[in-house]
Amino acid sequence: MNILLTNDDGFESPGILLLAAALRKNGHRVAVLAPDRDRSGVSHSISFLGGPLVLKPRGEDAWSCSGLPVDCVVTAMLGAIPYKPDLILSGINRGSNLGTDLLYSGTAAAARQGSLFGVPSIALSLSDDTQHTTFYWDMAVEFSLSRLDELAAWWKTGTFVNVNIPNSPHGPAGLAPAFPSCRFYHDSLKMMEAPGGDRYCFYFAGNVTVAPQTGSDRDVVAQNLAAVSSIWVHPVSGDPRDPAARIWD
Numbered sequence: 001m002n003i004l005l006t007n008d009d010g011f012e013s014p015g016i017l018l019l020a021a022a023l024r025k026n027g028h029r030v031a032v033l034a035p036d037r038d039r040s041g042v043s044h045s046i047s048f049l050g051g052p053l054v055l056k057p058r059g060e061d062a063w064s065c066s067g068l069p070v071d072c073v074v075t076a077m078l079g080a081i082p083y084k085p086d087l088i089l090s091g092i093n094r095g096s097n098l099g100t101d102l103l104y105s106g107t108a109a110a111a112r113q114g115s116l117f118g119v120p121s122i123a124l125s126l127s128d129d130t131q132h133t134t135f136y137w138d139m140a141v142e143f144s145l146s147r148l149d150e151l152a153a154w155w156k157t158g159t160f161v162n163v164n165i166p167n168s169p170h171g172p173a174g175l176a177p178a179f180p181s182c183r184f185y186h187d188s189l190k191m192m193e194a195p196g197g198d199r200y201c202f203y204f205a206g207n208v209t210v211a212p213q214t215g216s217d218r219d220v221v222a223q224n225l226a227a228v229s230s231i232w233v234h235p236v237s238g239d240p241r242d243p244a245a246r247i248w249d
Helices: 014-025 069-080 099-103 106-116 137-146 148-152 217-222
Strands: 002-006 029-035 055-057 062-065 087-094 121-127 159-166 175-177 183-185 188-193 199-204 208-210 226-232
Touching (some): 014 029, 029 069, 087 106, 121 137, 137 159
Parallel strands (some): 002 029, 121 159, 175 226
């Protein structure tokens, strides 16, 4: 299978390097095109409208990109890699992309952009809400590889597949469908005024609380199951009569 591999953690992230090596070892043709540094939280931003992107060769069929995750997918699909991918994988991300996180996630945005091109696309995350923890990358890679065909089968036109793998040394007990959880971010801001009148704003990430919803992606991950969600790429209104939810059928 021809696979495009990208992320938002940057080209040097173990999640993408280990996954690329494992996919190639299993006979897949893999092109890696990923940001040259951490681009977490950039959502669906693009930078190519502001000038040229710089792609630096990083090995066979591998490049780092001066732009953002969506830039990587767009440039790849418009000819920056030597073949059209059959599948786009974004990740494996360092940390969760659960529920409301999908609004901010560059990992999710890259998968969303792939699906906008009509290519089956999967966002993969190693889910852990604690800080300074050990990430079990080998486990996540092995799980993703062993379930690749099953995860790809979740894809349908007009969606991307979002997968959160519990960060357990022994791996998840299985996988289960889930809907995106409602997450609330309790962040804070500290401002300091400089002598010239400029204000310096320092952002501090706070605790995240999650609505207690049975069957949500957070609930599924808490049960040591990999949460699999099918996410619409097209904006859909809250009106149940909205035909946008059905235009991809």
